[in-house]
Amino acid sequence: MAAARAGGAGVRVLIACPSYPPQAVTCGVGDYTRCLAEELARQGEQVTVVASAAWRGPARGGVAVLPILDDAAPWWRVVAADVVNLQYAPDLYRHRRRALRATFSTPAVVTVHTLLDATLGSRAAALWLLTSARHVVAANEEVTAMVRRRLRWLARRLTEIPIGSNIAVAAGGDPLATRAALGVPARAPLLAHFGLVYPGKGMETLLEALAMLRRARPEACLVVIGDTRESERAYRAGLEALALRLGVAAAVTWTGRRTDEDVSRILAAADVFVAPFDGGASIRRGSLMAGLAHGLPVVSTSPAAPSAYLRDADNVALVPPRDAAALAARLAALLASSAERARLAQGARKLAARVAWPAIAEETRAVYRRVLV
Template sequence: MLQDKHFAVETEAHSLDDILSRARLKPEAGLSRVAVIGNFPPRQCGLATFTRDIFNCLHEALPSARFEVIAMDDHAGPYAYPPEVTRHLGQDDVAAYRQLAADLNAARMQVLFVQHEYGIFGGPSGAHLLECLERVDMPVITTLHTVLETPNADQRRVMEGLIRLSTTLITMAQKGEDILKRVYGVPASQILVVPHGAPARSLRPTAEFKARLDAEGRRVLSTFGLLSPNKGIETIIEALPAISEACPDVLYFVVGATHPNLILHEGEAYRERLMARAEALGVEDHIRFTNRFMSDDDLIDVLQATDVYVTPYLTETQITSGTLSYALAVGKPVVSAPYWHAVEALADGVGVICPFRDSPAFAEAIIDLLRDEVKREAMSERAYEAALPSRWSAVASAYTRRARADISAKGKAVSAVPSIGSAPAWRAILRLSDDCGMAQHSRYRLPDRAHGYCTDDNARALMLMARRARFERFDEQRIDLAYRYAGFVNHAWNPQTGRFRNFMSFARQWLDEGGSDDCCARAFEALIEVLRSPLPDDLRQWARELSQRVLPHVADWTSQRARAVSLRALDAAVDEVCEAAEVLRLMRVLAEPLHAGYCQNTPVNGWFEPALSYDNARLPEGLLLAGKRLGNARMVQNALSASVRIMALQTAEAGHFRPIPTRSFAAGQSHMGGHEALFDQQPLEAQASIEACLTAWRVTGEASWRAQALRVWQWFRGHNDHGLSLMSEDGGCCDGLTVNGVNENQGAESVLALHLSWCALKDSGL
């Protein structure tokens, strides 16, 4: 049985880092010692910037971890590195690579993240790096910034070494995965596709940024990055006469210092040739060169002043482009040459592809976008939506999830994780759904039409569609279901009351003008799930627009569960529906009374309310997310204490999960000293507990929370008081456990609890 003392959190911790550190049962089970190797600023190259950004996002995701950051020196080094760089290596010093491995082992580093590019490590094609990787005894996760389809002998030898010595190979494009499988024979299980990271900034008008750049009243094109011939700037310069004739106010920014390697061999000759060509074509007044290595903030200001971003690169074999990722992340319409990354990233109308070196085609596409504001704004929104998975926070989550899995697989600190099994079948979802939405209740497995529909369940069903779409390609039937549930939620919104109606009869008549606070919060969370999902563009746009209309009413839903569920939604909505500052303000408004309820009731029963009720684990989960997001150590501390409490209360003497039974809380019993009744046990409590435990795992890095989530999952499969499975082969789930066994009815809430629980576990990398 889970004992409170095992999870004890000190009451006088002084910082959020203190709380998260003390919340870990076994520090070695989480990610607490992390090493990163690559280039690092002030070295000027894209890989240095990427390594810095990866370190920053990992540090934010793992604030209590110890980091070793190893920077590679080239012949111009060493550089004046910032304090976060703990060590630097001369690229040609073979002994230093071997010593690095010994030191990382001695420091008991749990994972080594390698940023790999040909040319930054010493030896033939960077072979010296293998001297280190051969000797480390921790998982190695290698991000491949270049994946060559036709490598020479040395390049192939190094790549085969990386494949052999890395537990995971990360590539930033599906094309990279294809080459790894086809050319090098890498199994799919060893490959992880994670997009190039990008900052989170909201969509904003260009005017304010143009003013800062002395470009008021101009239509702005831009390209940024270290200047070199492969950037293809000539293609756009050759197109400028036609563009400027059609749009006389056009201004093309070429932003970035000349590549250091080019400076070394020819100085600024290439830039001077470009400027001379612009003058010869009479377009020198339409182009502005910025010859310096810009900070991220300055670069993003240029991007946000941009009307159309262009990447006219000259060769297809570029598997990733940080500049393209940044442009899409701030919602810029893009016109690009067909290099590999662009072909993938700009598909489905996200951007425009033109042939290599085809200046007339570039001119035509750019003119079309500059003249058509409606088309340009629509493409901007598509770009912004498509780039959501590239936010640095999402990248960090993917990296840390994989690191934990690799540590587990190598047996470093975490025991083997039981399988959650394949996804539940769809048939139960289909039989509960009709042309209106999902039926609320069932008699056995038959929809019980006498009870009609409710927004609660249709919001959960919509949430399921958004989550399942992350793991599988939807056919037309699944997409139709998503539209059906979205239509129900859309119809439920009542702008006159600022609430979602809840109950609808089978005759399609609303039975209320506004549902409970909890119903409204669940519908709001479903909208956030949709706008963050890979569902069709118009569904995501609908979810964004409706969530923005709902947002001003969220603080009016004052039940503690509504606050907690809304906090879950808002935590996922930062920079999605409004500025981050506004989301944080609203989270504070909701979290403070939730926290106050805990503080007021704790002397009596250690809980948020006088008695336990339903969906109990939602309360500490919401407070934990708010405390982490707001940097409030006391909220985090109390949320973890409450999470420990609720999981202890839901653990039977034999160790299996025993959810708080509805019969007890319906009678007003508190259970804080133990269960007064064993039944009825409902799937909703299992889902809430699974998701709360996974949140605690994500926040603290403590693997015992993952084990708790998996223990609860087994309740569905028969590890419960009756030893009976609640699951059916068609993806159904019984309505719970009664004193006589399972409740054979399979209503929407129960079926969806099963499916959403599986999705939560799957989304956490289990």
């Protein structure tokens, strides 16, 4: 087995991820890959990542990075590796179809983050990848369900390993100072939303719910932490216009892109984390996992399919998608009950502990060992 090479060196792992950070635009799959790669390196593996030409460097965490994924040369042959692990989501390869035409002589693992929003061409590419891979890792329950429903023959080569938070909990910090820097009063109820700003996150519902909530709690504020892609600037402007029409513009702070440490400290200063996804909550959402990892009471929307991880009134508070009145009522109830907030926060921490990066990396290493036998 490759892991037992002379000198006790770890397995040589080659990971493909176009959006590996740092890059000009943040990406959840890229952040996941960074966290996984650095933890694999900490656990003794030799990790090289091939990223797109947009990678800005520097490499860190004991991981070597080669921005060659957009080159004509076959990326999977550039580095000697014992196992290849390709990170897959349709939008990452929409203009990189050539990168998916891999003919693996090295044992390959494909980690699938989503199969939604796939074009006909990307579906064909995904089928080729899944067929040629020695093993498939489903990063969430939706992928597992889709594979078992539509690609049953793949189920015996499938392992589900949920993602963790892409934002580490920062040490220290002063919540009152953080609030002051945001212009939020020390005692004001502070809601936090985190992640890239784009359609489908339920931001319209959240702004409408904030307007309703402020009728009873006029001091309530919202901080929206996250970047906006250039293609979504008009959408973001529309949200700001909606906040103005609803009369809550002064109660909403848009931070834009922040460092991981800043994000963590802002989350630590919040009372409730809110993620009202239009399509329902999912453990594939790194932003949701960040709220859980920071021990916040989390309010989100009911998953599209039953979840073994997200349990209403246990580790998360769930409301119907696109229902501003239900969201406002659940937020008001939480803000009125410190005991309920504490109970949800405890459940959030327990769930986050189940999907911490050391455990994720060890489960991934077990998959590598399986394909190398």
